[in-house]
Amino acid sequence: MAHRSIGQERFDFAGRTRPASSLDELGKLINWAPVAALLDPLYSATKGEPAWPPLAMFKALLLSIWYDLSDVKLAEALDDRASFRRFCGFSANEATPERTAFVRFRRHLAANGLDRSLFDAVTTQLRSKAVAVKTGTLVDATIIASASEGDNDARWVKHKGKRAVHGFKAHVGADADTALVEELSITPANFNDGRAGPGALPDNPGEVFADSAYRGNHFRDAVRAKGGIPRIVATGMWGRDEQETLRKLHEWNQPIHRVRGRIEKIFGTWKRCYGLRRMRWRGLAKAAVQVHLTAIAYNLKRTMNILAAQA
Incomplete structure (x- = not known):
């Protein structure tokens, strides 16, 4: 199954000065490539609509831990908050996952022991x-x-x-x-x-x-x-x-x-x-x-x- 392409649009929030966020520093703390490589095989099926990028989903789950969010609240916050979008790699105006996507992603993590x-x-x-x-x-x-x-x-x-x-x-x-x-x-x-x-x-x-x-x-x-x-x-x-x-x-x-x-x-x-x-x-x-x-x-x-x- 192919992954969706995200982050293609330019981040632009009506010309406002972007407030500093600890999430920006956390995003630069490690090299995420080895993490993405571990997650990449999760959606291996060749059929079906493109899946959300696994690394973006993994980062979203970290947000749910830091901010103690349910799947519903996580989906709402990811759609609304610029710092959450930047951390996960979503641009300003594109769609973000619904709560059921997080349920499926966790199921894949558990099934694959990742x-x-x-x-x-x-x-x-x-x-x-x-x-x-x-x-x-x-x-x-x-x-x-x-x-x-x-x-x-x-x-x-x-x-x-x-x-x-x-x-x-x-x-x-x-x-x-x-x-x-x-x-x-x-x-x-x-x-x-x-x-x-x-x-x-x-x-x-x-x-x-x-x-x-x-x-x-x-x-x-x-x-x-x-x-x-x-x-x-x-x-x-x-x-x-x-x-x-x-x-x-x-x-x-x-x-x-x-x-x-x-x-x-x-x-x-x-x-x-x-x-x-x-x-x-x-x-x-x-x-x-x-x-x-x-x-x-x-x-x-x-x-x-x-x-x-x-x-």
Whole structure:
């Protein structure tokens, strides 16, 4: 299936001075050609009307994350806002996708398992810009409620002192210095953190900071296998008396808590700003698409802020 040609008209908004937009800077942050190459095979059918360019659709989904927009609101905003059009590559007066086009595009992403490849392609470029020397990794997990209790891929989980949640769990590995997300694993919510944790470990992780849920040998061995050093919150230690034991436990745990706590800001941004309090669609594959898109959107904004601070 051929792709539509977009952006052929000159951008012209009645002679007005174009206001500066952070989206213009985000559009220049990476080389989008490798991303377009990954997306290009999505519409391979030879029949049917021309499809919307996959890269434009992918960028539109990033807008929906940054601005927490439904498909309906995204279609309206893309039709109306000049900065959205520029970011996606649409000129001033041409047609833009309707909401059903985003539904189909996400279905293609999930069916082809491209969300992970897109995350890797974007994150590799961003790491080269923001991460100077790898010193450590933060590992933790966050629970995200399912779109519906009828989602058969989701599971119930209950933590002490909190209400039960039906949903999924995102296991995240982030750079300890820049807080860029480097690895992701998405599972049903009842998956044990220590068992799923190795899926969130990047290569050469350095010191790995994690809470007591990761204290088993399975996770420690995975960290060491990748050349890392486990720094995991302890729940008990040997000592000659109670006071000495508590002192040793505090001296071990306090530095870990101080570093590990940075990952909570990532989860807070995802849920407060990017709408990841609840999954939008049913099924593990579509849940993975939503989490990977959220991580890509977060990493792009985070890298832009890091480079702005350095400048």
